[in-house]
Amino acid sequence: MTEILQIPKLVVVFGGSGFVGRHVVRALAKRGYRIRVACRRPDLAGHLQPLGNVGQIQPVQANVRVRWSIDRAVQDADHVVNLVAILHESGRQKFGAVHEFGARAVAEAARSVGAGLTHISALGADLNSASVYARTKALGEKAVLETISDAVIFRPSINFGPEDSFFNRFANMARYSPVLPLLGGGQTKFQPVYVGDVAEAIARSVDGKVEGGRVYELGGPQVLTFKQCMEELLTVIDRRRILAPVPWWVANLQASILGRLPNPLLTKDQVLQLREHNIVSDQATRENRTLAGLAIQPQSIGTILPSYLWRFRAAGQFQRKPAA
Template sequence: MTEILQTPKLVVVFGGSGFVGRHVVRALAKRGYRIRVPVRRPDLAGHLQPLGNVGQIQPVQANVRVRWSVDRAVQGADHVINLVAILHESGRQKFSAVHEFGSRAIAEAARSVGAGLTHISALGADLNAQSDYARTKALGEKAVLETIADAVIFRPSINFGPEDAFFNRFAGMARYSPVLPLLGGGLTKFQPVYVGDVAEAVARSVEGKVEGGRIYELGGPQVLTFKECMEELLTVIERKRILIPVPWWMANMQASILGLLPNPMLTKDQVLQLREHNVVSDAAARENRTLAGLGIQPQSIGTILPSYLWRFRAAGQFQRKSAA
């Protein structure tokens, strides 16, 4: 008898060209899925092609603010993943448009084709949050669950990995500056999570191994203050720098100025976010709505950071064990 080959499932990954997205695409490609990646600029998504086999990954044009493009992008999908997010507003890219309207548009489009949905939110999402980012993230979650009751929602803490915007940014500052700022005294707590672990959780949700209709909180094995994160960073890049506490009022003043730049290092909304701890809740841990509950052993920053921050040492990978 002639064996009938089954066509691999089609997974549509909105935001697949970003930091988290490329790791999600890689995890899905390894599992043999066909992957469609809707992005605003497909011509800038060429870095995704080597992550899979020839023809396995297809960037297409779409914008979550343009509803008809979202509907077109999900045609034929078996599962849809929403990774789209912005850290600051710019032009038409507003928090409400991307996090709330965009999330509802993707959920409604997925429902219309009968596809499953995995939605990436963020720890700290809260309908009553002062931060526009955190509040609109919560509104996005609400829109998703109102549209698809069995959707899977992940709330990761700060993601770290080779292309992250957190450790890489401060390591870059440490190259040239003798001091590093500790906003609010550096007391805010984080639970940094390896982007590869987040991608694995997303891939398992596509496989149907994650119970839907629940919100999962994803954090790493360590809870660290902002100051401890900077100390770990300096240890890895083998540099000595002065850590200067910056009170919240001064941080707000700096953000008022820096926020005017095209690609700001700090905004007033981010200062509001940094005032709140960013760790997995006791309720999530108790109810196994964590990486461990998904059967994933989270990796620590001590294991991963040296694999990509070595380039910030004074002599790169050839640096001796002496502080610069």
């Protein structure tokens, strides 16, 4: 009897060459999926190739602002994952164009080929938010569910992991500056989530193990203030720094200046975001729309941070902790 060869499903990952993307691609590759990574610069996505077998991962050019490139990227797809987002506006990369228009375009393209959709939003997405980032993220969610009613939407808190732009940035700052700023006094609450846990949740949605048509909120096991995050960071890199509270009006003034830089350290919109807590809601917890509800045990920053922040210690990996 002739056996029929089962061709692995094709998953298209928009934004798959970024920080979260590489972990998502790794999780999907381990499951044996064929992966098409849609990104603006496929020539810079070579770091993804070792994550799978030969020919399993294929980078292609696509831009969520250009509809025809999206349609081309999703051809023959079984499932589509949209990770594309920006933290600040630059040139034609505007919040509305990427978070709202791009989200709708990807959803419409996925619907046209009959593919499932997993969309990555962010905790804090709110149609009534003062932050343009948070507002357009919510508009993107709305566009997705209007287009594909059974799409899966994930809202992660701050992602941490080896290539993150949060703990790495402040750890690098601590190497040169005797002071670390605490915007608004550092009392804003976060629920940092390990990027590997987020990737696992996304991979399970591709497996069909996550109920569609719902918005899931992904946070880690700890709720920490901004100040506590900095204290944990300094403990890991074994450095002593002054944690200086910065009033909101001063933060706004700094953002008005820093926001003009090509790759700004702080923008006015980010200051608005930092005024709001970034934690999983009680309602999501009650309705099991969390990592725990997906049977994923979230990992803490105390477990993961030392594995990649050791390079910011004065003596790197060879630095020893003083005897207790």
